[in-house]
Amino acid sequence: MGRWKPGAGDRLREAALSLYLERGFEQTTVADIAERAGVTARTFFRYFADKREVLFDASSVLEEKSLAALEGVPATASALVSVAAVLDSVARMVGGDRELARKRQAVIMANADLRERELIKLTSLSAALADRLRRRGVGDIEAGLAAETSIAVFRVAFSRWVTAADDQDLQDVIRETLDRLRTLAADR
Amino acid sequence: MGRWKPGAGDRLREAALSLYLERGFEQTTVADIAERAGVTARTFFRYFADKREVLFDASSVLEEKSLAALEGVPATASALVSVAAVLDSVARMVGGDRELARKRQAVIMANADLRERELIKLTSLSAALADRLRRRGVGDIEAGLAAETSIAVFRVAFSRWVTAADDQDLQDVIRETLDRLRTLAADR
Structure with a gap:
């Protein structure tokens, strides 16, 4: 199977939404989101094209x-x-x-x-x-x-x-x- | 009275719309619009904040x-x-x-x-x-x-x-x- 844990997409989504609410969308980076979800930025990009796409995918x-x-x-x-x-x-x-x-x-x-x-x-x-x-x-x-x-x-x-x-x-x-x-x- | 001719606003609007249609909005400059309307760019800015505002003012x-x-x-x-x-x-x-x-x-x-x-x-x-x-x-x-x-x-x-x-x-x-x-x- 893949290199990332199952459910990483959902965890990334949760992490992104929480960070956007806490810090604001502009102030949140992909690295922040990945860190909060416990994955690498590389994994983030397996799921989403960019941080906006977390909201619109x-x-x-x-x-x-x-x-x-x-x-x-x-x-x-x-x-x-x-x-x-x-x-x-x-x-x-x-x-x-x-x-x-x-x-x-x-x-x-x-x-x-x-x-x-x-x-x-x-x-x-x-x-x-x-x-x-x-x-x-x-x-x-x-x-x-x-x-x-x-x-x-x-x-x-x-x-x-x-x-x-x-x-x-x-x-x-x-x-x-x-x-x-x-x-x-x-x-x- | 002002330094610009009466009706310059309408002429600028006409000129802008014609140019946007001919060349595309992106390809048209304020200088182009002013020239077509027979006024200076300075006069353009007395009427409109920018070329987008001609459409939305x-x-x-x-x-x-x-x-x-x-x-x-x-x-x-x-x-x-x-x-x-x-x-x-x-x-x-x-x-x-x-x-x-x-x-x-x-x-x-x-x-x-x-x-x-x-x-x-x-x-x-x-x-x-x-x-x-x-x-x-x-x-x-x-x-x-x-x-x-x-x-x-x-x-x-x-x-x-x-x-x-x-x-x-x-x-x-x-x-x-x-x-x-x-x-x-x-x-x-």
Whole structure:
């Protein structure tokens, strides 16, 4: 097997998040992270391209799984029901460890560059979703709206979930937020 | 009166957009823009802090006017009706010159940094709107959702408007897009 201990990726992630919170993202080096995780810098680079990627490496998998979730939705489903299914699958991916999500969110919110990066990742996910919806026969405008709206629901729900006093299920929070959007949109 | 000719700001803006389209944003210098507009670089800097600000200098005014538009909405209006009024005022501000808007959009779409900047400006507007809605007594979640949704509607509508073959009114396109969102949200 490899030269590094099993679980080094998780340990590096934990170490990085803790250090980013303690010292700030800018002030933390790869060497610091490796030391805290009890591995070498070389091992760090087996897992992550750089210290920013510790925070964002899951996003390509997230996009892939989101689009796969869309494939599983019947073609007859409405655009919003389709993106609701996508949000369910996103919740399953990122909703498992609230403490980790909370730390990651705190690190990102404290740094303008990281906030931008997060925004860009979500916008790119929205564009990919809209594109896939169009290919499924959803009208151009509806596809764009459904995709953008799903990101809006996710952002609001995720922020509620990470800041909530009690331990809630992300999937429930997303579903409830989507219902609130439906109510909001029905108000005249 | 000042040392520069009246209308130099508009000429500089026109010159900058044309050059960004012809040569690319990166390849255009302030000296190029000033020369094309028939003024000195010194005059350029009386109007704009740098060449990026030619594209984004209106956004603080936009945010100010958006929030002012919200103040004009009766407190009894629903959250979505309130942001619809904001979108109406945004349409009046940016909908006057489609050719200019189209050029600006083409320049921004061609450059990743500019796309990020545009995204950040819209997100900051969304946060300011949500904050103001909360102060008007709208619930926390509804305020966030209404603000994010208004940005989603604006993005989709604006993109339709600048790319449409025929000359449409931005206000009409935004209203129609919001209606489509209402229909979309009602689909089960």
